[in-house]
Amino acid sequence: MTLYHRTPRRYLHELILIDDCSADVDLLPAMLNLKLPPFMRNSSTPQSPTTPTTNYASLHSSLNASNSAPTSQPQVTIKTARNTRRLGVIASRNRGARLVTGDYLLFLDSHCEVNVGWLEPLLERLAIGAVAVSPVLDSINAESLEYAASSKNLMGGFDWNLHFHWIPRTQSTQSQPQRRDQYNQQQQQQ
Structure with a gap:
C-alpha cells in the first residue's frame, strides 16, 4: 500500500489488485479493511479461472481520507479481482491490464514498495x-x-x-x- 500512500493523488486514477488464488482468501480484503464478498470466496461450484472484478471505490472513503491529499482531489478507484485457480504472474498481469481505464499502466509485485518521489x-x-x-x-x-x-x-x-x-x-x-x-x-x- 506504499504505492497508494506515497503517490501524489493527482497521479492516481485507479489501483487494480489481482489475487492469483492465494491460499488466504481473506488476505486482500484484510489489507483493504474490507469484508470479502461471497462470490470471491473459493467454492465447490465450477467456475471460470477468474471471478468477477469488484469495484470497491464506494467502500474506500476511509482509505481515501487517510491519504494526505486535499479533498478537491478525485478519489482513487480500487478494483480487486481474485483468480479461482492460480494463473501465474503474466496471466494475472494481463487480466489486470484488461481492467485499466487510465492513461498509464504500472505493474508492481506484492513484495515491492515505492519511496517518496518515485513516480x-x-x-x-x-x-x-x-x-x-x-x-x-x-x-x-x-x-x-x-x-x-x-x-x-x-x-x-x-x-x-x-x-x-x-x-x-x-x-x-x-x-x-x-x-x-x-x-x-x-x-x-x-
Whole structure:
C-alpha cells in the first residue's frame, strides 16, 4: 500500500489488485479493511479461472481520507479481482491490464514498495516520448534490513523482447532523469 500512500493523488486514477488464488482468501480484503464478498470466496461450484472484478471505490472513503491529499482531489478507484485457480504472474498481469481505464499502466509485485518521489521521473520520461520506463530499484538487505540505494552507474532497461536488464549508464545517459528521493538524500548525508 506504499504505492497508494506515497503517490501524489493527482497521479492516481485507479489501483487494480489481482489475487492469483492465494491460499488466504481473506488476505486482500484484510489489507483493504474490507469484508470479502461471497462470490470471491473459493467454492465447490465450477467456475471460470477468474471471478468477477469488484469495484470497491464506494467502500474506500476511509482509505481515501487517510491519504494526505486535499479533498478537491478525485478519489482513487480500487478494483480487486481474485483468480479461482492460480494463473501465474503474466496471466494475472494481463487480466489486470484488461481492467485499466487510465492513461498509464504500472505493474508492481506484492513484495515491492515505492519511496517518496518515485513516480515523477517515470512520468517525465514518458512525457518526452518513452514507450516503456523502469524505476530506479533500491534494495533492503534481507539480514540487516538496511536500506541500500541503487548504483548511480546502472539504470534499468528493456531489450527488444521486453526483458528487464541492468544497463551501465553512459556519458549520454548520465544527464537523463534519475530519482533521488528525500530518503536517499538523507542516507547519503549520513
